[in-house]
Amino acid sequence: MSGFILAKEFKALPSTEKERQEVLFYLKKLPEIGLDQNADGGFWSWFFPGPSARQDVIDYIKSVPLITGEIPSAGSAELIAISMVDxxxxxxxxxxxxxxxxxxxMDEFWVKGRGFEAFLTFNGFTKSVVKRLKTMDQAKAVKVVKTLDAEGNDLLAAAIKSLNDDVVKEVLKVSSDTVNSKVPDSPYxxxxxxxxxxxxxxxxAPYRVFELLVSHGANPKQVNSYGVSPHQLLEDYRKDWSSQSGKYEQVKSLLGNTVSSAAKPSTATKSGNKPSAPKSSKKSSEKLNKKPLVNQDKKTSAPKPAKKPPAKPGQKQKKKGSEMGKK
Structure with a gap:
Protein backbone atom coordinates (compact mmCIF):
# COMPACT_ATOMS: atom_id res chain seq x y z
CA MET A 1 0.00 0.00 0.00
CA SER A 2 2.91 2.31 0.72
CA GLY A 3 3.72 2.30 -3.00
CA PHE A 4 0.22 3.47 -3.90
CA ILE A 5 0.35 6.22 -1.26
CA LEU A 6 3.63 7.44 -2.77
CA ALA A 7 2.11 7.31 -6.25
CA LYS A 8 -0.72 9.55 -5.01
CA GLU A 9 1.68 11.98 -3.30
CA PHE A 10 3.76 12.34 -6.45
CA LYS A 11 0.61 12.59 -8.60
CA ALA A 12 1.23 9.49 -10.69
CA LEU A 13 -1.39 8.91 -13.39
CA PRO A 14 -2.74 5.66 -14.87
CA SER A 15 -1.74 5.14 -18.48
CA THR A 16 -4.95 3.37 -19.53
CA GLU A 17 -8.48 2.86 -18.25
CA LYS A 18 -7.64 -0.82 -17.93
CA GLU A 19 -4.76 0.00 -15.58
CA ARG A 20 -7.04 2.24 -13.49
CA GLN A 21 -9.64 -0.50 -13.12
CA GLU A 22 -7.04 -3.11 -12.18
CA VAL A 23 -5.70 -0.96 -9.34
CA LEU A 24 -9.19 -0.17 -8.07
CA PHE A 25 -10.14 -3.84 -8.19
CA TYR A 26 -7.07 -4.79 -6.16
CA LEU A 27 -7.48 -2.05 -3.55
CA LYS A 28 -11.20 -2.62 -3.06
CA LYS A 29 -10.72 -6.35 -2.60
CA LEU A 30 -8.46 -5.98 0.43
CA PRO A 31 -10.28 -6.26 3.75
CA GLU A 32 -10.60 -3.31 6.07
CA ILE A 33 -7.70 -3.26 8.51
CA GLY A 34 -6.31 -0.54 10.72
CA LEU A 35 -3.28 0.29 12.79
CA ASP A 36 -3.56 -2.66 15.14
CA GLN A 37 -0.68 -5.03 14.37
CA ASN A 38 -2.69 -7.82 16.01
CA ALA A 39 -5.64 -7.38 13.71
CA ASP A 40 -6.64 -10.10 11.26
CA GLY A 41 -4.60 -8.37 8.59
CA GLY A 42 -1.40 -9.34 10.45
CA PHE A 43 1.63 -8.16 8.54
CA TRP A 44 -0.51 -6.31 6.07
CA SER A 45 -1.76 -3.88 8.68
CA TRP A 46 1.70 -2.32 8.44
CA PHE A 47 0.93 -1.39 4.84
CA PHE A 48 -2.40 0.22 5.64
CA PRO A 49 -2.15 3.02 8.22
CA GLY A 50 -5.95 2.91 8.34
CA PRO A 51 -9.04 2.49 6.15
CA SER A 52 -9.02 6.20 5.31
CA ALA A 53 -5.57 5.94 3.67
CA ARG A 54 -6.80 3.32 1.25
CA GLN A 55 -10.00 5.24 0.52
CA ASP A 56 -7.96 8.38 -0.18
CA VAL A 57 -5.93 6.45 -2.77
CA ILE A 58 -9.08 4.92 -4.28
CA ASP A 59 -10.73 8.35 -4.59
CA TYR A 60 -7.56 9.75 -6.15
CA ILE A 61 -7.29 6.98 -8.73
CA LYS A 62 -10.95 7.33 -9.64
CA SER A 63 -10.70 11.06 -10.24
CA VAL A 64 -7.37 11.64 -11.99
CA PRO A 65 -7.14 11.80 -15.78
CA LEU A 66 -5.17 9.34 -17.84
CA ILE A 67 -1.70 10.17 -19.09
CA THR A 68 -2.00 11.87 -22.46
CA GLY A 69 0.64 12.20 -25.13
CA GLU A 70 4.19 11.20 -24.35
CA ILE A 71 5.10 9.86 -20.94
CA PRO A 72 6.45 12.86 -19.00
CA SER A 73 10.21 13.18 -19.00
CA ALA A 74 12.17 12.75 -15.79
CA GLY A 75 13.60 16.18 -16.53
CA SER A 76 17.17 17.11 -15.83
CA ALA A 77 17.49 14.82 -12.81
CA GLU A 78 19.55 11.70 -13.41
CA LEU A 79 17.90 8.32 -13.01
CA ILE A 80 19.56 5.70 -10.85
CA ALA A 81 22.14 4.07 -13.07
CA ILE A 82 22.08 0.35 -13.60
CA SER A 83 25.74 0.44 -12.63
CA MET A 84 24.70 1.47 -9.11
CA VAL A 85 22.68 -1.73 -8.74
CA ASP A 86 25.70 -3.69 -9.96
CA MET A 106 20.98 -14.05 5.88
CA ASP A 107 18.80 -16.81 7.33
CA GLU A 108 17.17 -14.49 9.87
CA PHE A 109 16.65 -11.60 7.46
CA TRP A 110 12.94 -10.79 7.19
CA VAL A 111 12.04 -7.24 6.19
CA LYS A 112 8.59 -6.09 5.13
CA GLY A 113 7.46 -9.66 4.71
CA ARG A 114 10.38 -10.87 2.60
CA GLY A 115 13.34 -13.12 3.22
CA PHE A 116 16.90 -12.34 2.10
CA GLU A 117 16.70 -14.14 -1.25
CA ALA A 118 13.41 -12.46 -2.20
CA PHE A 119 14.90 -9.09 -1.16
CA LEU A 120 17.90 -9.71 -3.44
CA THR A 121 15.67 -10.79 -6.31
CA PHE A 122 13.19 -7.92 -6.18
CA ASN A 123 16.04 -5.40 -6.00
CA GLY A 124 17.94 -6.78 -8.98
CA PHE A 125 20.97 -8.12 -7.10
CA THR A 126 21.29 -11.03 -9.48
CA LYS A 127 24.85 -12.18 -8.75
CA SER A 128 24.21 -12.24 -5.02
CA VAL A 129 21.03 -14.31 -5.19
CA VAL A 130 22.58 -16.73 -7.70
CA LYS A 131 25.62 -17.19 -5.44
CA ARG A 132 23.38 -17.62 -2.42
CA LEU A 133 21.40 -20.41 -4.07
CA LYS A 134 24.50 -22.13 -5.45
CA THR A 135 26.31 -22.21 -2.10
CA MET A 136 23.41 -23.67 -0.08
CA ASP A 137 22.90 -27.36 0.41
CA GLN A 138 20.14 -28.68 -1.84
CA ALA A 139 17.51 -29.24 0.84
CA LYS A 140 17.91 -25.71 2.18
CA ALA A 141 17.88 -24.19 -1.30
CA VAL A 142 14.64 -26.00 -2.14
CA LYS A 143 13.07 -24.69 1.06
CA VAL A 144 14.16 -21.13 0.21
CA VAL A 145 12.78 -21.39 -3.33
CA LYS A 146 9.40 -22.54 -2.02
CA THR A 147 9.10 -20.04 0.84
CA LEU A 148 6.30 -17.50 0.36
CA ASP A 149 6.65 -13.83 1.17
CA ALA A 150 3.81 -11.78 2.68
CA GLU A 151 2.24 -11.28 -0.75
CA GLY A 152 2.19 -14.99 -1.58
CA ASN A 153 5.22 -14.92 -3.92
CA ASP A 154 7.65 -17.79 -3.91
CA LEU A 155 11.11 -17.12 -5.35
CA LEU A 156 10.09 -18.11 -8.88
CA ALA A 157 7.24 -15.59 -8.80
CA ALA A 158 9.62 -12.94 -7.44
CA ALA A 159 12.08 -13.61 -10.28
CA ILE A 160 9.31 -13.44 -12.91
CA LYS A 161 7.94 -10.17 -11.55
CA SER A 162 11.48 -8.77 -11.49
CA LEU A 163 11.80 -9.70 -15.19
CA ASN A 164 15.02 -11.47 -14.25
CA ASP A 165 15.56 -14.44 -16.53
CA ASP A 166 18.94 -15.28 -14.92
CA VAL A 167 17.33 -15.75 -11.51
CA VAL A 168 14.39 -17.64 -13.06
CA LYS A 169 16.95 -20.03 -14.58
CA GLU A 170 18.78 -20.49 -11.25
CA VAL A 171 15.57 -21.03 -9.28
CA LEU A 172 14.40 -23.68 -11.73
CA LYS A 173 17.78 -25.43 -11.44
CA VAL A 174 17.16 -25.75 -7.71
CA SER A 175 13.59 -26.95 -8.12
CA SER A 176 10.88 -26.78 -10.75
CA ASP A 177 8.21 -27.99 -8.32
CA THR A 178 6.44 -24.62 -8.27
CA VAL A 179 6.35 -24.11 -12.02
CA ASN A 180 2.64 -24.98 -12.02
CA SER A 181 1.80 -23.67 -8.54
CA LYS A 182 -0.74 -20.96 -7.92
CA VAL A 183 -0.25 -18.03 -5.63
CA PRO A 184 -2.54 -19.03 -2.76
CA ASP A 185 -6.00 -17.52 -3.03
CA SER A 186 -6.14 -14.68 -0.54
CA PRO A 187 -7.27 -11.05 -0.55
CA TYR A 188 -3.84 -10.22 0.88
CA ALA A 205 8.47 -10.87 -18.93
CA PRO A 206 11.27 -11.43 -21.47
CA TYR A 207 10.66 -14.23 -23.97
CA ARG A 208 13.47 -16.27 -22.37
CA VAL A 209 11.40 -16.47 -19.16
CA PHE A 210 8.57 -18.15 -21.09
CA GLU A 211 11.05 -20.57 -22.68
CA LEU A 212 12.50 -21.47 -19.28
CA LEU A 213 9.08 -22.01 -17.72
CA VAL A 214 7.77 -24.19 -20.53
CA SER A 215 11.00 -26.20 -20.81
CA HIS A 216 10.75 -26.96 -17.08
CA GLY A 217 7.18 -28.21 -17.31
CA ALA A 218 4.91 -25.15 -17.10
CA ASN A 219 1.54 -26.22 -18.47
CA PRO A 220 0.11 -23.77 -21.06
CA LYS A 221 -3.32 -25.34 -20.61
CA GLN A 222 -3.60 -24.95 -16.86
CA VAL A 223 -6.14 -22.34 -15.81
CA ASN A 224 -5.81 -19.93 -12.91
CA SER A 225 -8.33 -19.50 -10.11
CA TYR A 226 -10.47 -17.42 -12.47
CA GLY A 227 -10.80 -20.19 -15.05
CA VAL A 228 -8.50 -18.45 -17.54
CA SER A 229 -5.68 -20.18 -19.40
CA PRO A 230 -2.34 -18.52 -20.32
CA HIS A 231 -3.42 -18.45 -23.96
CA GLN A 232 -6.64 -16.61 -23.13
CA LEU A 233 -4.78 -14.15 -20.92
CA LEU A 234 -2.21 -13.56 -23.67
CA GLU A 235 -4.99 -12.35 -25.94
CA ASP A 236 -6.12 -9.99 -23.19
CA TYR A 237 -2.64 -8.44 -23.05
CA ARG A 238 -1.93 -8.40 -26.76
CA LYS A 239 -2.32 -4.62 -27.15
CA ASP A 240 -0.04 -4.01 -24.17
CA TRP A 241 2.74 -5.80 -26.08
CA SER A 242 2.22 -3.92 -29.34
CA SER A 243 5.49 -1.99 -28.97
CA GLN A 244 7.51 -5.23 -28.69
CA SER A 245 7.69 -6.42 -32.26
CA GLY A 246 7.22 -10.16 -32.69
CA LYS A 247 7.01 -11.01 -28.98
CA TYR A 248 3.29 -11.76 -28.95
CA GLU A 249 3.65 -14.10 -31.91
CA GLN A 250 6.64 -15.87 -30.33
CA VAL A 251 4.91 -16.45 -27.02
CA LYS A 252 1.67 -17.50 -28.71
CA SER A 253 3.55 -20.06 -30.77
CA LEU A 254 5.40 -21.33 -27.69
CA LEU A 255 2.22 -21.75 -25.67
CA GLY A 256 0.28 -23.19 -28.55
CA ASN A 257 -2.98 -21.88 -29.93
CA THR A 258 -5.14 -23.93 -27.58
CA VAL A 259 -7.68 -23.28 -24.89
CA SER A 260 -7.75 -25.61 -21.90
CA SER A 261 -10.62 -28.06 -21.79
CA ALA A 262 -10.42 -27.60 -18.03
CA ALA A 263 -11.47 -23.98 -18.32
CA LYS A 264 -14.86 -23.37 -16.82
CA PRO A 265 -17.06 -20.42 -17.65
CA SER A 266 -16.22 -17.84 -15.06
CA THR A 267 -19.02 -16.06 -13.28
CA ALA A 268 -18.47 -12.37 -12.78
CA THR A 269 -14.75 -12.78 -12.30
CA LYS A 270 -11.98 -10.66 -13.70
CA SER A 271 -10.19 -11.71 -16.85
CA GLY A 272 -8.38 -14.39 -15.05
CA ASN A 273 -6.08 -12.04 -13.53
CA LYS A 274 -5.36 -9.53 -10.92
CA PRO A 275 -2.99 -6.82 -11.84
CA SER A 276 -1.07 -6.12 -14.92
CA ALA A 277 2.51 -5.38 -14.33
CA PRO A 278 3.29 -1.90 -13.38
CA LYS A 279 5.25 -0.85 -16.21
CA SER A 280 6.77 -4.38 -12.37
CA SER A 281 0.37 -9.42 -7.53
CA LYS A 282 3.90 -11.77 -10.04
CA LYS A 283 1.59 -16.55 -7.65
CA SER A 284 3.46 -18.95 -5.79
CA SER A 285 3.36 -22.10 -4.04
CA GLU A 286 0.27 -24.18 -3.65
CA LYS A 287 1.47 -27.43 -5.17
CA LEU A 288 -0.52 -28.71 -8.08
CA ASN A 289 0.00 -32.01 -9.82
CA LYS A 290 2.09 -31.58 -12.94
CA LYS A 291 1.00 -33.41 -16.07
CA PRO A 292 3.33 -33.72 -19.04
CA LEU A 293 2.15 -31.66 -21.97
CA VAL A 294 2.44 -34.59 -24.33
CA ASN A 295 0.24 -36.81 -22.22
CA GLN A 296 -2.35 -34.11 -21.77
CA ASP A 297 -2.51 -33.54 -25.47
CA LYS A 298 -3.17 -37.23 -26.03
CA LYS A 299 -5.91 -37.43 -23.46
CA THR A 300 -7.84 -34.29 -24.28
CA SER A 301 -8.71 -32.36 -27.35
CA ALA A 302 -8.84 -28.61 -27.21
CA PRO A 303 -12.36 -27.16 -27.42
CA LYS A 304 -13.21 -24.49 -29.91
CA PRO A 305 -12.11 -21.02 -28.82
CA ALA A 306 -14.77 -19.10 -26.98
CA LYS A 307 -16.75 -16.64 -29.09
CA LYS A 308 -15.87 -13.84 -26.72
CA PRO A 309 -12.49 -13.23 -25.07
CA PRO A 310 -12.60 -13.06 -21.29
CA ALA A 311 -13.30 -9.64 -19.84
CA LYS A 312 -10.29 -7.50 -19.10
CA PRO A 313 -9.27 -6.92 -15.48
CA GLY A 314 -11.68 -4.59 -13.78
CA GLN A 315 -14.40 -5.00 -16.45
CA LYS A 316 -17.54 -7.11 -16.24
CA GLN A 317 -19.50 -9.15 -18.69
CA LYS A 318 -22.86 -10.77 -18.33
CA LYS A 319 -21.47 -14.21 -17.66
CA LYS A 320 -17.81 -13.56 -17.39
CA GLY A 321 -16.00 -10.93 -15.63
CA SER A 322 -12.28 -10.36 -15.03
CA GLU A 323 -4.17 -5.94 -10.64
CA MET A 324 -1.23 -0.10 -11.71
CA GLY A 325 1.79 -1.67 -10.19
CA LYS A 326 4.18 -4.41 -10.32
CA LYS A 327 4.91 -5.69 -6.93
Missing part, protein backbone atom coordinates in the same frame (compact mmCIF):
# COMPACT_ATOMS: atom_id res chain seq x y z
CA UNK A 87 27.92 -1.85 -7.50
CA UNK A 88 25.65 -2.70 -4.55
CA UNK A 89 25.45 -6.27 -5.82
CA UNK A 90 29.25 -6.39 -5.80
CA UNK A 91 29.42 -5.12 -2.21
CA UNK A 92 26.92 -7.76 -1.13
CA UNK A 93 28.96 -10.48 -2.83
CA UNK A 94 32.12 -9.26 -1.09
CA UNK A 95 30.35 -9.22 2.27
CA UNK A 96 29.12 -12.77 1.71
CA UNK A 97 32.60 -13.97 0.68
CA UNK A 98 34.30 -12.33 3.67
CA UNK A 99 31.63 -13.66 6.07
CA UNK A 100 30.89 -10.08 7.11
CA UNK A 101 27.39 -11.03 6.05
CA UNK A 102 27.08 -14.35 7.83
CA UNK A 103 24.81 -17.31 7.29
CA UNK A 104 22.76 -16.50 10.39
CA UNK A 105 22.30 -12.91 9.24
CA UNK A 189 -2.01 -11.58 -2.17
CA UNK A 190 -1.63 -9.21 -5.10
CA UNK A 191 -1.43 -12.08 -7.60
CA UNK A 192 -3.97 -14.29 -5.84
CA UNK A 193 -4.82 -17.39 -7.88
CA UNK A 194 -2.24 -16.79 -10.62
CA UNK A 195 0.35 -19.24 -11.98
CA UNK A 196 3.88 -18.53 -13.26
CA UNK A 197 2.89 -18.36 -16.93
CA UNK A 198 0.02 -16.01 -16.15
CA UNK A 199 2.32 -13.72 -14.14
CA UNK A 200 4.93 -13.76 -16.92
CA UNK A 201 2.23 -12.47 -19.30
CA UNK A 202 0.92 -9.85 -16.87
CA UNK A 203 4.40 -8.48 -16.15
CA UNK A 204 5.53 -8.61 -19.78
Missing amino acids: EIDGHLLAAMDSRELGEID HYSSGQLPLHMAIQWG
